[in-house]
Amino acid sequence: MKLMEEFLIAQFDISFIDVSAYIGLTAAGIMTLNLFIGLLLSVHYNTELRWPHRRLPLLELHKWSGYSALFISLLHPAWLPLAKAANYTVLAVFFPFITREQPILTSLGALAAYTLIFVVVTAYLRNRFKYTLWKKLHYASYVVIGSFLVHGIFTEPSLKQNAVIDYLDGGKLFIEACALVCVSLVVWRVTYGTKLRAFNAAQQPEAPSWRGELVIHSIIDLRDDVKMFRLVNPRGGDLPFTFLPGQSLRFRLKQDDSVFTRSYSICSAPDSKIFCDIAVKRTSDGKGSAYLYSMTQVGQLLTCDGPHGTFTFTGAGSDGVVLIAGGIGLTPLLSIVRHLVNQKWPHDVFLLFAVSTPAHGLFEEELHALAERYRHFHYLILPSRIDGTEWPGPSGRLQSSHLVELAPQIARLPVYLCGPEPMMAATIFSLRSLGVEEAQIHTESFGGAIIHDDALRAATIFFAKSKKTGLVTAGGTLLDAAEEYGVPIESLCRTGVCGTCKVQLISGEVKMHTDTSLTARDIRDNLVLACQARPTTSKIEIAC
Incomplete structure (x- = not known):
């Protein structure tokens, strides 16, 4: 290795320290590119509808630039123990704070490398995390780029103590340019996010008055x-x-x-x-x-x-939208389509309408007329079976291929999905296989799931406030019983999503197959969702 370094110095005037520095510059450039692509993804930037007006695999570019940045940043310090002039040990590569040559600044570089390992590993395993948790973990990317750029700007390239740094050197200028770009990107993203949140807040419906x-x-x-x-x-x-x-x-x-x-x-x-x-x-x-x-x-x-309801879309903050309906689940999505057409929204609207047979279609003439009138509207009616009738389009169960054929850029667009729960569950699986992030998927289900559970049983129910007693059938919900016996319980979605029907369980035990709208405090207070709670004991008492 010493002979190789001597050869490089003699022939090209490049030492192993220089090689390390050039690799570090490459890592900084790739990290900057990775940050840029990541921020574009965070705002759902559409390369087909905007510049460069052709499809670019931003998610793949973001992923592989992250892998490349990790590999090159780990390669960056590997040359230092081999350099004659560096006085850098192998142990110092892993624990740079033990070195005498700028230990704090070199430790920042190690912090960036270790944090980048964490970011890449958690991104690779992101499907094992809840999206909200993974998103918080991914914010560590800012630690990576910030510590690496500070390390690059203030570290003296020769690793000599008390050496004067030339901030106008070509390498330093490149790092400084990367830092300026990154700061500008972060400021833009924060500003854009603030404006978008304010706009969305203004669009959100107030409590019904x-x-x-x-x-x-x-x-x-x-x-x-x-x-x-x-x-x-x-x-x-x-x-x-x-x-x-x-x-x-x-x-x-x-x-x-x-x-x-x-x-x-x-x-x-x-x-x-x-x-x-x-x-x-x-x-x-x-x-x-x-x-x-x-x-x-x-x-x-x-x-x-x-x-x-918050299952709404006005077109704000998006460059396109995918709407997927199953049966009568078309109704809220039709309102969205009609509104976007009336507003002459200048972006693509994709509607996939899944039905049992061609005879189960709804508003077909209107959908055809809207597509004729509004060039941005694209729709597909997909019957699961055609029963011998002549059908010009595709048929069968909704598959990933149907979604991609209708909306090639679906991975980057918000998706609004409404229909029966089994259909929605299968569709969400297909969307995830296409790279659609959980945060992009907005759902509204019609009707609760059919529950088959041997633990459920018929029960006598006492409504404490109303002083009424009734019977809950095996598999029936507390909300069903309340409505049968004239006990008022406010309800909305009846699928466990909105949380409107929370009631306090005084005694007895119930089972809920959906409880995502309950908070930790609700659980401590023994609140249950009346539309989901089914008795597992013979006696139930609730506070209503």
Whole structure:
């Protein structure tokens, strides 16, 4: 090795210290590039819709630039123990604070290397973490780039004590330029993020302040088992509330002596201020749909409140969107499509509508007309089976290939998914296989999952506040029992997502197959979700 260094010095005037320095400069450049790509990914930058107007695999570039930065940064100090003039030991490569040559600054370089190992390993294993936890861990990237650049700027290249640093040297100028670029990128990202959060906060719906009545203006049969109800202000004029595309109304329905609530997504656009539409599918076990189908007529008043929900998209802060609907789950997404078309949103809107058979489609003529009118709208109706009918497009279960064919850039776009829970679970799996991050996926489910669990049993339930006693069937929820016996419990999604139906469990035991909307404090206070809680003991008491 000494002979090799002597040869390099004699032929090229380059020592092993110089080799280490050049490798360090390369690492700094790649780290800067990696930071740049990472920040583009964090704002969902779309290279097809923006410059350079062609598809670039940003996620792959970010990943491999990270791997390259790690390899080169580890290679950077490996030459120092071989350098005659460095007086640097192998142990000092791993623990540079023991060296006499600028121990603090060289230790910053080691900190960057060790932290980069942590960042790369956790990124490689990110699917084993919750997204929010992994995102916090990934912030260590800023420690990497910051400590490495400080190390590069203030370390004297020859590693000699008391040597004067030439900050106008070519290598120093390159590091300084990287530092300036990185600082500018971070300032831009912080500024952009602040503006985006402020904008989104302004777009978020406030707590519903409206509760009142709407009158049924008309009822339209969309299909044998789907009706659309057009609702207007009984006093005429505009609706007494405003809503965002994707939100819902909660209806208080009375049957016999019991009052129960059901929520239905608004499928009309908020631009139509004088009416709102809901589309309701008749199901065999649907108490709300049974009421609306058999107990209502044109001119009847319905008591409701809202609007509710955060499953909304107005186009703000995005360069495109993918909408995936299953069956009646089309309704909130149709509101989004109609709004974007009305606003002439200048970005691509991709809609995939999965149905059982071609006969189960909804709003097909309108979807076709919207695609003709608005060149940014692309849609695919995907029947799972065609039952011998002639169907010009693809069919079968929703697959990753269908998503990529419809929206090639799906990995970088926000995805809004609404439909039955089994369909949503399978679709989320496909989205993850395509590299769609969890934070990009927004969901709204229709109807709870069918639960089969041997631990569940029928129970006597006592409603402490209402002083009523009833029976919960095996597998039935506390919310089902409350509605049957006329005990008011506020509810919205009925899938365990919104947390509206929290009640305190006084005695007995229940099982919840979804409890993500419960906080640690809720659990300590023995709160449960009435729409998810099913008895596992023969007696239950709740505080309502």
